[in-house]
Amino acid sequence: MSSKFLTELSSDYEKLFKTEFGYDVIIHAGEEPNVKEIHAHSNILCIRSQYFCSAFSNEWAEKKDGKFILRKPNISPHLFNIIIRFIYCGNIELKDLQGPEVLKLLNAVDELNIQQLVSHIQEYLIENQTEFLDQNPTGILETVYQHETFTDLWNFCLEKICEEPDILFNSDKFIELKAPLLELLLKREDLNMDEIKIWEGLLKWCFAQQNMTNDPTKWSKEDITKIEMSLHRFIPLIRFYDIRPADFFYKVYCYKEILPQDLIHNLLEFHIVPNKKPNSNVLPSRMPKLDSTLVESSYIPLFASWIDKKDSSYKKNNIPYKFKLLYRSNRDGFNGKAFHKNCDNKGATIWIAKIQGSTQLIGGYNPLDWNGNSIWKKTTDSFIFNIIDGKDIKLGYVNDANHAVFCYNNCGPYTGDLYCRGSNNWSYHTNQNYYPNMNIPENFTIENYEVFQIIKQ
Template sequence: MPSKFLAELSNDFKQLFETEIGYDVIIYAGETPNVKEIHAHSNILCIRSQYFHTAFSNKWAKKINGKFILKKPNIMPHIIEIIIRFIYCGNIELKNLQVEDMLKLLLAADELNIQQLSSYIQEYLIENNADFLRQNPSEILEIIFHERNAFEILCDFCVERICAEPKNWFNSDKFLSLKPSLLELLLKSTDLKMNEIEIWEKILNWCFAEQKVENDPTKWSKDDEEKIKESLKRFIPLIRFYDIEPEDFFYRVYNFKKILPQDLIHDLLEFHVVPNQKPKSDVLPSRFSKLGSSLLNSKVIPLFASWIDRKDPSYNYENLPYDFKLLHKSNQNFNNGFNATSFHRDCDNKGATIWIAKIQDSTQLIGGYNPLDWNGNCGSKSTDDSFLFNFTDITNITTARLGYVSTSIGAVYCKNNQGPSMGNLYCSNSNNWIYGVNGDCYPQLGISANITVEDVEVFQVIKRQ
C-alpha cells in the first residue's frame, strides 16, 4: 500500500510540473538560438536542491513580476528538463540516453547540487555502459576530472581501467596531449601495471612533446634543459626510481641526469653501487606489478599491515611500516598444483609471512599471517599474534573477515609434507585442503570444511627501517 501512495504522489507532482499551475520560476536553458523557457515552483526546487535554495534565499536570482528568473546557458534544455522532472517526481529514466548526454546530465546534476542524482548516474554508467567506459576512460576523466571529488565513483572506475591496461593508453596519440594534473593522478596509483622504467620513459616523452624538444640530450640548449626540468618537476616524486633495475637505471635514466635533482642522482648511484645500501629518503610503495601478485589488488596491502599491528584506523600507503616481498607462487598450471616441498624451499627461514590462496572457481580468497617462520618440521608452534582471514569476494575488500588466534598452542603447524597449516586449517601436499569447522584455535570465518585451492602466494613481511 505505501508504494501505491508514493507512486500516486510522484504522479501528482509530475502533473504539477507539466500543467505549470502556480509556477513562480522561469529558467532559460541553453544558448541562443536554442534557448528554452522552463517553468517550475520555487518551494519544490528549494527543498530538493541547495543550489536553488541559495539562489532564491540570497536573491541572486532576479525576481520580475513575482517570478524568479534564472539563466542557465551552459545547460542544454533537454538536460535541465530531465533534472527538474527528477526533482518533482523522484525518478528518472536513463536507458534511452546516449552516454554523452548522461555525462552532460552528470555535470549538470553536480552544478545544481543534486548529489543523489549524481551518484545514481555514475553507478548507472558503470553498470550499463562499462564497455564504453573501458574504451574511453581518459576522455571521460578529462570531462569529470575538475570535480573528481564529486565524481569519485566514476573517476575511480576510469583510473582502475587505465591502470589495468596502461600500455593501450600510454601508447595512444592522446597521451601526449594529456593534462599534467590528470597524468599526476594516474602516477599516484600503486595499481599502475607497468614497469617503472617504461613509466619513466613515457613521462619523458610527454615532457619532450610539451616543450617541443628532441629526445636527445646532446642537442639540448641550456634553455631546453630548464624547460624540461620545469615540466618534469611535479612528476619526479611519483616515480619509483628505486624499483628500476640497475642496468636500466644506468642506460635509460642516468643519461638524463642533467634534468634530474642532483641529490636524487647521488642517492640512486649509491643505492645501486654500494652493497646492501638502503634508500636514504622516504620512497613510495612499489606498484602492483612490482609486487608480483596475480591475486592481490594493492589496496589490500595497507589492510594487511593494519591487521598485523592491530591498528585502527588503518594505515595508508604513506605510512606503511612493512614491505611485502613475494617468496612463493604456485598455481594449477605448475607442478600439478600446490607442492609442499617447493613451498618450504621458498619460505623456510624467511621469518614472518602472509600467505594467500584462491578458492577454485570463485572470487574467494583465504589466507593467514605467521609471525614466526615455516621451518623446523617440528609440528605445532605457539604465538599470540597470528591470524586467519577470508575474503568472500577479493574484488571487494569490505567482504573481509578476520580472526586472530584464540588458542596460542598450535597456532602454526610446520611439517615438510604440509603447506601453511595453521590451527584447524590443514594444508595438505595437494590442492585439497581441510578446514576444521569445529576447531577453536581461530574464530569461524565462513571457510568451508573442504576446499580446493587453485593459486597460492606467500609474501615475506619485512619491517621498514
C-alpha cells in the same frame, strides 16, 4: 492506520509539470540555436533544491511579468528536462544515456545542488558505464577532480586507472593531463605499471609541455633548464631503484643532464657496487615486485589469485604472497642439477618459461616441493597455464591428483603432462590427461625459464 499513495502522488506532480498549469518560472536551457524554454513552479523547485531557493529568494534570477526567468546555457534542454522531471516526480531513467551524457548530467545536478542525484548518478556510472572512462580518461579525470562532491566516482576512476594505467598513459590526450593530476597519480603506490614505463610516460608528457623533441643531443642549456623545471616536482615520485639495469642505462642514464647529479651518482653506485642497498629515504616499490625477465610485475595479482583459486584477481595492495626468484635458467645453468640445487627444500613454487621464437609463455604451480627422485607427489592444488601474446590466457588445475607433480634429479619442472627434460628441450603429452589440454606444442624448445618461491606474508 496511515495509507501511502506515493505512486499516485508522483503521477499527479508529473502531470502538473507536463501541463505547466500555474507555472511561474521560465528556464532558458541550452545554447543558441538550440535554446528551449522550460516552464516550472518556483515553490516546487525551492523545496527540492537549495540552488533554486537561493536564486528566487535572493532575487538574482530575473523577474518579468510575475515570472522568474533563469538562463542556463551550460545545461542542454534534454538534460534539464530529465532534472526537472526528477524534481517533480522523483523518477529518473539513465539507461538511454551514454557515458559522456551521464557525466554532463552529474555536473548539472551538482551545480543545481540536488544531492540525491549526485549520489545516484555516481553509483550508476560506476556500476553500468565503466567503459566511459576508456573514451576520454584525461577529460573525465579532470572533470571529476574539480568537484568535491564526486568522491565515489573520483575513487573509482583512480582505482580503475591504477589497475589499468594503459587507459590513460596510451591515450592521445595523456599529454594534456594537468600537472597536479599527474603528480597525484605518480604518488599512488598501487599504480600497476613497470617503473620504466612510468618514467617514459612522464618524459613524453614533459616534452609535450615544452614542445621539445626527445633527443638530448639537440638540447641547448636553456632547453635543459626548462625540462629540469618541468620535471622537478615529479622526480622524487619515480622509483628509479625498481628500474632494471639495462633499462636504467639505455632509458634513464641518457637523460643524466636533466636529473639531479646526486641521484645519478646513487643509482650508478647501486647498479655497479655488489650488494649495494638503495638509500633509506627512497619510496617503497609501488606494488609487489617480480624479479623476472619474462613477465611484468602486473602478473603477481593474477598468479596469487590462481594459487588461492579465487574467481577474481587480487588487488595490488592486498596480495598475500611474496614471489622470490630462486632460479633463472640462462643465469644458473640449463640443467636439472642446477634447478634442484636452487629449488629443492623451498616449498611451494611457480615456474614460468618462454617458448623459443614466440611470445608464448607457459608455466605451472607446485604447492609442495621439488625434493625426491623418481617419485610422484599428490595434490589437488597444482595448475599449469598458457599465455599467448599476453592476452590469451588458459589455466588448468590438475585432473589426476596422484600425478600432479613428478620429482626427478635430472629433470627441471615436471608438472604432470608438461615437463623439462633437464635441458631446453621440453615435452607436453595430453594423452595422459593429468591436466586439461592447454594447446601447448608436444615438443618444443625453451628460450629461458624462471622459478619463484611462494612465501606467505
